[in-house]
Amino acid sequence: xxxxxxxxxxxxxxxxxxxxxxxxxxxxxxxxxxRVNFVSSLxxxxxxxxxxxxxxxxxxxxxxxxxxxxxxxIVVGAGTARGENYGGARTSPALRERxxxxxxxxxAPIVVVTASGDLDPQMRLFTDTFVPPVVFTSAxxxxxxxxxLTDAGADVQVVADHEIDGATLVAALDGAGWRRVLCEGGPxxxxxxxxxxxxxELCLTLAPMLAAGSAGRIATAxxxxxxxxxxxHLLADDDGTLLGRWVxxxxxxxxxx
Numbered sequence: 001x002x003x004x005x006x007x008x009x010x011x012x013x014x015x016x017x018x019x020x021x022x023x024x025x026x027x028x029x030x031x032x033x034x035r036v037n038f039v040s041s042l043x044x045x046x047x048x049x050x051x052x053x054x055x056x057x058x059x060x061x062x063x064x065x066x067x068x069x070x071x072x073x074i075v076v077g078a079g080t081a082r083g084e085n086y087g088g089a090r091t092s093p094a095l096r097e098r099x100x101x102x103x104x105x106x107x108a109p110i111v112v113v114t115a116s117g118d119l120d121p122q123m124r125l126f127t128d129t130f131v132p133p134v135v136f137t138s139a140x141x142x143x144x145x146x147x148x149l150t151d152a153g154a155d156v157q158v159v160a161d162h163e164i165d166g167a168t169l170v171a172a173l174d175g176a177g178w179r180r181v182l183c184e185g186g187p188x189x190x191x192x193x194x195x196x197x198x199x200x201e202l203c204l205t206l207a208p209m210l211a212a213g214s215a216g217r218i219a220t221a222x223x224x225x226x227x228x229x230x231x232x233h234l235l236a237d238d239d240g241t242l243l244g245r246w247v248x249x250x251x252x253x254x255x256x257x
Contacts (some may be wrong), residue, residue: 035202039052138158201247201248
C-alpha cells in the first residue's frame with residue numbers, strides 16, 4: 001500500500017509500522033474515541049449477498065486486522081453479529097505481545113449492542129472466542145433471555161431502559177474504562193452514532209468493484225445528520241483498493257505521520 005497524500009514521497013510503500021502510525025489513536029484519550037470501520041463497493045453497496053466479506057480485498061483485510069490490533073474493544077450491532085456470523089477476535093502469541101507492550105488487553109473483547117437481546121446462545125460469538133463477549137442491552141429484555149445469554153458465557157449489562165442511543169453507548173463504554181473503541185457496524189448502529197454526534201472518525205475502504213443488488217449504504221437513520229469530516233490520509237493498493245481515514249471536524253488536530 002502507498003499513501004497517495006504522502007507529503008514526502010507518494011510512491012513509498014508502507015510497512016506495518018507505517019500503517020500502525022497512520023491509524024494510531026489520539027495519545028491518552030480521556031474519553032472513548034469512537035472509530036468506525038466499513039468497506040463499500042464503488043457503487044455504495046455495503047455487502048454482497050448479505051455479507052461484507054464479499055467486498056474484502058487483501059489491503060482491506062490487512063487494515064481490518066490492524067484496526068483490531070490497535071483497539072481496546074470491538075463494538076458491533078446484533079444484526080451484523082448475526083449476519084456475519086461473528087466469533088471472538090483472533091489472536092496469536094506475537095499479537096498478544098504487541099498489544100501487551102502497547103498497554104492493551106491481550107485480546108480485545110467483542111461488545112454486542114442489542115436493545116432486544118435477540119442473540120442465539122449457540123452462535124459463534126459465544127462458542128468460538130478466547131474472552132467472554134459483552135452484551136449491552138436494555139431493561140425491556142425478559143430476565144429469561146438475559147439469563148440464557150449469561151449462561152452462554154456473556155457479560156450481560158443493562159445500559160438503557162428501552163433503546164440504546166449513541167450517548168448511552170458511549171457512557172457505557174466510558175464506564176467500562178474503554179477509550180480506544182472500534183465499531184464495525186452495522187449500518188443502523190452507525191447511523192445512530194452519527195445522528196447522536198458520537199462518531200469521532202471513519203475508516204472506509206472502497207473495494208474496486210461494482211455490486212448492484214439490493215444492499216444498503218453504510219449508515220442508515222430516520223433523519224439526516226450532516227457531519228463535517230476532514231481527511232487524515234488516503235491509501236491505495238495496486239489492485240485499485242482505496243482506504244481513507246476521516247476525523248470529525250473540530251476534534252483535536254493530529255500531526256500527520
